[in-house]
Amino acid sequence: MDPLAAVRTSTAWVVDQAKHVTINDAAINAAAKHLSAQSVPSVVWNSDDMHYSDGGPLTVQYLFLLDALNFCFWPDSEFDYVHLAKGLKASLEKDKACLDADKLAACDGLMLRKLVQWKTELPGEEERARLVREVGTGLLSSFEGQAANLVRAANNSAAQLVTLVTAHFPGFRDHCVYRGRQVFLYKRAQIFVGDVWGAFEGRGLGSFNDIEALTMFADYLVPVVLREWKILDYDQVLATRVKEKEEIEPGSAEEVEIRAATILAVERLRESVAKQIKQEVLSLQIDWWLWQYGEDNRSRLEPHHRTRTIYY
Ligand SMILES: Nc1nc2c(c(CN[C@H]3C=C[C@H](O)[C@@H]3O)cn2[C@@H]2O[C@H](COP(=O)(O)O)[C@@H](O)[C@H]2O)c(=O)[nH]1
Numbered sequence: 001m002d003p004l005a006a007v008r009t010s011t012a013w014v015v016d017q018a019k020h021v022t023i024n025d026a027a028i029n030a031a032a033k034h035l036s037a038q039s040v041p042s043v044v045w046n047s048d049d050m051h052y053s054d055g056g057p058l059t060v061q062y063l064f065l066l067d068a069l070n071f072c073f074w075p076d077s078e079f080d081y082v083h084l085a086k087g088l089k090a091s092l093e094k095d096k097a098c099l100d101a102d103k104l105a106a107c108d109g110l111m112l113r114k115l116v117q118w119k120t121e122l123p124g125e126e127e128r129a130r131l132v133r134e135v136g137t138g139l140l141s142s143f144e145g146q147a148a149n150l151v152r153a154a155n156n157s158a159a160q161l162v163t164l165v166t167a168h169f170p171g172f173r174d175h176c177v178y179r180g181r182q183v184f185l186y187k188r189a190q191i192f193v194g195d196v197w198g199a200f201e202g203r204g205l206g207s208f209n210d211i212e213a214l215t216m217f218a219d220y221l222v223p224v225v226l227r228e229w230k231i232l233d234y235d236q237v238l239a240t241r242v243k244e245k246e247e248i249e250p251g252s253a254e255e256v257e258i259r260a261a262t263i264l265a266v267e268r269l270r271e272s273v274a275k276q277i278k279q280e281v282l283s284l285q286i287d288w289w290l291w292q293y294g295e296d297n298r299s300r301l302e303p304h305h306r307t308r309t310i311y312y
Contacts, residue, residue, distance in 0.1 A: 032272035045198025057148035087116035101145030104136025
């Protein structure tokens with residue numbers, strides 16, 4: 001199975017059936033005009049230097065652990081992605097061996113809190129520690145402890161890397177069942193590929209001959225931006241539940257429709273921008289631009305949907 005084709009096909013089907021979320025194509029074209037003026041293809045990966053990035057295999061080890069933990073920050077009003085990235089970076093700068101696979105394989109909640117240099121209990125701390133152990137044991141058993149070997153095994157294919165990550169590391173298997181059909185999102189597996197591509201600027205360990213096959217990364221911040229731009233519309237009941245910060249059940253029709261519509265809307269946005277600027281643009285570049293916009297405008301944007309999950 002081509003996992004990236006499966007993401008596109010299954011999410012398009014969800015949007016076709018959706019009852020709670022719709023995509024507004026007129027708003028997509030208006031947004032594409034705005035985005036086209038923003039030179040999206042030049043968006044950089046390591047915004048304000050928050051990442052550990054040394055151009056070598058340790059950067060891949062850092063990114064794989066980062067993306068194994070890149071989910072569900074919102075239950076802790078302070079802890080967020082930037083703290084996770086900067087904490088891991090600070091630990092690596094102190095001790096280059098801190099992400100060795102044997103250490104990860106033995107990681108518990110307290111050790112993880114120290115590794116990310118956070119002062120209080122992490123949201124979902126024990127579950128996060130279990131996912132760290134899964135990364136350590138999987139790397140030891142199949143990739144000589146090195147995430148760089150996992151990337152090398154993909155022979156410069158993004159789709160093959162997503163296949164390998166989801167085959168060897170169950171925590172990355174971001175899929176569900178919607179109206180009796182399996183739906184694939186693979187957000188953390190895909191964002192890992194995108195981060196490797198970004199960190200290595202598409203060269204060496206970061207060169208993928210099918211990087212354009214990645215979709216956007218179905219998180220909880222980009223949908224907020226798409227709603228502000230009237231691209232995504234939630235029905236009244238869902239809009240009220242999101243506004244009131246009520247938890248939306250993982251695997252519920254509402255959650256799956258939000259994520260699937262976000263993926264399809266960004267695909268359509270990418271096509272529209274590419275037409276306007278007469279140049280190819282990657283879904284991940286549109287994604288990074290939208291995500292950064294969401295981060296920069298956090299204080300005035302509507303609340304995001306709240307789903308307690310390990311996938312995003
Ligand atoms: N769609 C998408 N979702 C992303 C990222 C990133 C960071 N990407 C790096 C790549 C380039 C930049 O340099 C960034 O450093 C995090 N997230 C997700 O956001 C969510 C909110 O988290 P927060 O605000 O902390 O609570 C959470 O689900 C988190 O998983 C991204 O790029 N795209």
